[in-house]
Amino acid sequence: MKVRKAVIPAAGLGTRMLPATKTVPKEMLPLVDKPAIQYIIEEAVASGIEDILVVTNRAKSAMDDYFDYTPELEDVLIRGGKDSELEAIRHSADIANIFYVRQKETKGLGHAVWRAKRFVGDEPFAVLLGDDIMMGDVPVTKQLIDAAEKYDAAAVGVQKVSAEAISKYSSVKVSALEERIYKVSDMNEKPGPGQAFSEFAILGRYILTPDIFKILENTAPGYGGEIQLTDGLKTLCKTSPMVAVDFDARRYDTGNLQGFLEATIDFALKDPHVGDWLRVFLREKAL
């Protein structure tokens, strides 16, 4: 199984990050000096992905502008001898083959992924959710691709969360295959009290087969009245092999303010330009 394509659903309204997201797509909010979506795209590219489809909506054109060339700005930077800035803005435009499709209707994550049907064709593909930003040595998508190839299976990225937190995610029913890899036999979206299959939650990374599209076409609206990807995967895992990978990375939910600030501080602490300064600044503030 060779995974060359990725889909990034980015059509959410960003209501947890208002008022900033009233006019700025949440994926374009900067984590240190790069928009959040660039971290997602860099993870995909570092995992061997060549073609990326971003599922957008009518309020998100700042994203495709960002991954384009900006000749006027480049001229100014060239004339001013600002080489590193020039390199940074060219890098974001040359990073991958990026395609866009609009979701057109806000009908849920399952519907957003279904919009990728024509782009994906007959190949396995990765899905990376824009809110889930990862920090780790091996890209999380690569960890999933390795497991999917080894078991010739679909794969979901999971980590254990607390019993209280599981109701925010999808919980998966698993049995161990090897260290960090489990066989998936069932799952549910946003389980109520006592309904979770386990404390393993799916956290924003998937390797799927095109079989998912036919399933999603026949998946009725579920939690919140939306077509849920989890409901489609529940059917997929009963008809085809699927593994859960307890991935090795720190995951940030940048779709809410607390997670966004955690990611901002952690990424800034690692940044060669501001990391040392920020460490001193935070120590002073913590007094």
Ligand code: G1P
């Ligand atoms: C989505 C998915 C859910 C998953 C979560 C974290 O939920 O529907 O299954 O566990 O992302 O990746 P949302 O955060 O959009 O409510």
